[in-house]
Amino acid sequence: MMNMETKVYQFPHKKKRHSKFGVWIIITCIFLLIFYLVNTDIFIVKNIEVTGNYYLSEKDIISLAGISPGQNIFTINLDKIRTNLLENPHIKDIKIRRSLPNSIIIDIDERNVVAAVPYSGVYLQIDEDGVVIEVSKEYQDSSMPILSGLKVKNFYVGKKLDLENISEFNKSLAILKGLKENKMEDLISEVRILDGSISLISSTGLMIDFNVEKNIDYRLSFLKSVLLDLSSKNYKEGHIIVDDVGNIIYRPNQ
Template sequence: MSNVISMEKVRKRNNKSGKFVLLIICLVFIAVIFAFQLINVNIITVIGNKIYSEEIIKNVVGIHEKTNLFVYKLASKDFVLEEYPYIENIDIKYHSFNNVDIVVTEKSIISYIPYMGKYLCLSKDGTVIDYTNDLQKNIPIVHGLSFDHFVIGDKLFNDETGIFKAILETSLKMKKFDFKIDYIDFNYNDPEQIVIKIDKISISIGNIININRKFELLKELITKLPEGAEGTIDLTDINKKNIIFTPYNSK
């Protein structure tokens, strides 16, 4: 009988041995992770949540103190957010096998719209995210609009009206110039006849054309007025030589 060993057989044995060793290493690695998870409690940090509690966010993503984060990370998972209209996005950031950040991005409210005794909460993308009487400070209430119905999670306006663009632009400029606007008024749903109110001053801005310049002029004029001033300002024509404040009691 020949004592010659085929090199092909040697290679096959080596391959089998290598695969076996690799399998053992993987099993040991997984066992260590599971053992580590069993004796350690997860460190879970929820970031960015203001509307919803930490427990609600943990339930939404399905991560708790004893969740096996190794297995969780391997499994692709979509979060069901339909019941949580204020949540825009949730991101999971892993620091170790038992340390994770849950980063929540909430939708911001740009305005409230009165409807049937309560207020619709309008987000920056034009969707209705809530229907409530619990109003946050420094968010303007929009008057002068009429509509038949609404659905939470759906857009309130179509792109043809120009209303939402006017609401968004006015709200953004309000924040840019640090104005505490009480309300935005659209006369008969008309985005060409916008009136805003700041404290006891009613300002006609017309449409949103040149709105940045209009707010620059408004800022300049309001800073010169005495505290508690009551009256009107007309910014519909910014080409006027003088933009003036007219007190209510003027004749």
């Protein structure tokens, strides 16, 4: 008699087959959605909003951006617009975004001119970072201080000045930034670098020794009050010393 072992027979399951038809349906729907978004009039750009601009007009910025009328908002290359705009030396940075359904928002951070640097018969207009924004043949804006005494090796519009006396230049930039923040551009006509020292010349002709290393903004705000006081008393000539301790000394011309 044969020994029989217990054997279990499993019921065969039907193999699941992926529905190619279902996949094609999904792909087709995606393409139809993309086609609709690209071609519908709802997403045609109708409004371009520009903020933060002062020197450049809205028309200039839109032209520089290269946005054509009738473009679909989803086909606009924001990175390319950013690249186009940053080629202009007046623009320091930008933020750009889509605002559905039909608007593009461009927020501009412009470079502000803080001084004019005389060089080889022209004036290099620079911002607070030392970047050359424009080159002019004449000194055009009397409310913009002149920065003299720089040893310029070379320059390119849109780039920082190439100099020998970099340390004095950086100190001068801090002073120029402070002048702008304290609204003193009309009080100071020149920032002068000479033999490693920095002097300011007031719009009335006062000579000011300003070899300050720290708290420049505070020292300038204090100097502003002194200059206004001297002006009210009709003191237009003399010598002022601003020391690093915090004192301001005025000596009239002998």
